Amino acid sequence: MIVDLPNTTTAGVSKALVKIREEGGVIALGRVLTLVIATELGHEEEAIEAANDASREHPMRVIVVSHDADSRAEDTAKVDGQIRVGGDAGASEVVVLRAFGGAAIDEESLVTGLLLPDAPVVAWWPGLAPEVVSQSPIGRMATRRITDASTQPDPLAFLNHLSDTYAPGDTDFAWTRLTLWRAQLAAVLDQPPYEPVIGVEVHGAEDSPRQGSSPPGWGCSSRCR
Numbered sequence: 001m002i003v004d005l006p007n008t009t010t011a012g013v014s015k016a017l018v019k020i021r022e023e024g025g026v027i028a029l030g031r032v033l034t035l036v037i038a039t040e041l042g043h044e045e046e047a048i049e050a051a052n053d054a055s056r057e058h059p060m061r062v063i064v065v066s067h068d069a070d071s072r073a074e075d076t077a078k079v080d081g082q083i084r085v086g087g088d089a090g091a092s093e094v095v096v097l098r099a100f101g102g103a104a105i106d107e108e109s110l111v112t113g114l115l116l117p118d119a120p121v122v123a124w125w126p127g128l129a130p131e132v133v134s135q136s137p138i139g140r141m142a143t144r145r146i147t148d149a150s151t152q153p154d155p156l157a158f159l160n161h162l163s164d165t166y167a168p169g170d171t172d173f174a175w176t177r178l179t180l181w182r183a184q185l186a187a188v189l190d191q192p193p194y195e196p197v198i199g200v201e202v203h204g205a206e207d208s209p210r211q212g213s214s215p216p217g218w219g220c221s222s223r224c225r
Helices: 012-025 042-055 069-072 107-112 156-165 181-189
Strands: 002-005 032-038 060-069 078-084 093-100 121-124 145-149 170-172
Touching: 002 012, 012 078, 012 093, 012 107, 032 042, 032 181, 042 093, 060 107, 093 107, 121 170
Parallel strands: 032 060, 032 121, 060 093, 121 145, 145 170
Antiparallel strands: 002 078, 078 093
């Protein structure tokens, strides 16, 4: 079920959620987290689809905040809301907030009233990320902040910048996408004859953020000895 709420407010969306819950029995109980997705207008659907897939293992409330960077200069401030539940939201509740004009400036106020109580907040930027993720309006309220270096104009520069501005809870898909590769490498080292490893050399695309990516403190590059 999809409910459109044109020209609304956070309070209006919250009341609509309560009404849907009372009339249709859709509840937020059992949600393990609130996922806040910050994206641009027109790029919401792909992120929502990914969140819905993830919600089948981790039921959550998904809040999507989207805006057009140019729209912040407009005089008219408004928020168009949308609520998706049931088959249109996987195992989650999806709240979409499309902000225009001045309403796009204060993302924190848009989201705060819709967070699940006593549940961790995870923030995800599927597109362009803030300059300092942990200090952004949405980043400050999140315990886990997820970015994707591959979607930035300069992936390697962004990854280096993320390392310089790292705060506990920052995560990038450049490292996550290496999970299968790391598992395969570990499996090789678990096999006999168990000879000492004196060097490892990894090759990849020069512009790939996964080339030489490692969490802060690991100190490993594309060539480790």
